[in-house]
Amino acid sequence: DAGVIQSPRHEVTEMGQEVTLRCKPISGHDYLFWYRQTMMRGLELLIYFNNNVPIDDSGMPEDRFSAKMPNASFSTLKIQPSEPRDSAVYFCASSSGVYEQFFGPGTRLTVL
Amino acid sequence: DAKTTQPTSMDCAEGRAANLPCNHSTISGNEYVYWYRQIHSQGPQYIIHGLKNNETNEMASLIITEDRKSSTLILPHATLRDTAVYYCIVRVPRAGNNRKLIWGLGTSLAVNP
Numbered sequence: 685d686a687g688v689i690q691s692p693r694h695e696v697t698e699m700g701q702e703v704t705l706r707c708k709p710i711s712g713h714d715y716l717f718w719y720r721q722t723m724m725r726g727l728e729l730l731i732y733f734n735n736n737v738p739i740d741d742s743g744m745p746e747d748r749f750s751a752k753m754p755n756a757s758f759s760t761l762k763i764q765p766s767e768p769r770d771s772a773v774y775f776c777a778s779s780s781g782v783y784e785q786f787f788g789p790g791t792r793l794t795v796l
Numbered sequence: 797d798a799k800t801t802q803p804t805s806m807d808c809a810e811g812r813a814a815n816l817p818c819n820h821s822t823i824s825g826n827e828y829v830y831w832y833r834q835i836h837s838q839g840p841q842y843i844i845h846g847l848k849n850n851e852t853n854e855m856a857s858l859i860i861t862e863d864r865k866s867s868t869l870i871l872p873h874a875t876l877r878d879t880a881v882y883y884c885i886v887r888v889p890r891a892g893n894n895r896k897l898i899w900g901l902g903t904s905l906a907v908n909p
Binding site: 688715717726727728729732734739740775777779783784785786787788789790 | 828830837838839840841842845883895896897899900901
């Protein structure tokens with residue numbers, strides 16, 4: 685298995701632009717998680733899905749952030765409009781069991 | 797979920813055992829201890845978990861004290877590739893919909909040649 689796949693790996697954009705991050709979970713996993721990591725705040729859970737349904741989005745910082753999971757093999761995290769404070773590394777993870785989450789390589793987002 | 801306390805940083809000589817402590821004094825009876833690590837510029841990686849018995853796998857050993865208020869992750873023969881941030885997390889492995897992991901700041905382990 686290729687593991688969790690994220691794209692793009694790096695994204696540089698200007699303030700006000702729309703940003704879309706993509707994730708393909710491991711086949712057969714029924715949970716998908718979106719995290720954000722910064723030096724100041726560490727690793728934060730933004731939202732997670734179970735069987736494509738959002739379960740907990742309490743970590744989504746504000747209405748500029750939205751996440752979708754149209755099917756079991758694809759999810760997007762969208763920021764519109766983007767701001768410099770959104771600069772971070774965004775991780776997607778998936779799991780099936782109750783113990784282990786498998787993380788992707790992350791997308792490093794820089795908003796100028 | 798119970799809170800954990802870990803040292804900010806540690807050093808270890810290559811080839812020696814690295815012993816990473818974690819305090820979780822408010823742990824409840826059904827909470828497990830999980831360890832993950834994050835190598836620079838990569839996503840976190842699961843290492844091991846345990847409830848009350850000591851556990852060992854191909855990556856590490858987990859020693860949990862009898863009162864379960866603390867634990868130690870042991871990397872028996874640390875290599876340079878073990879340089880990473882190590883996270884200790886305590887939670888109940890629910891089969892339902894509460895899958896949140898609360899991540900602290902972890903311990904930054906530097907393995908030196």
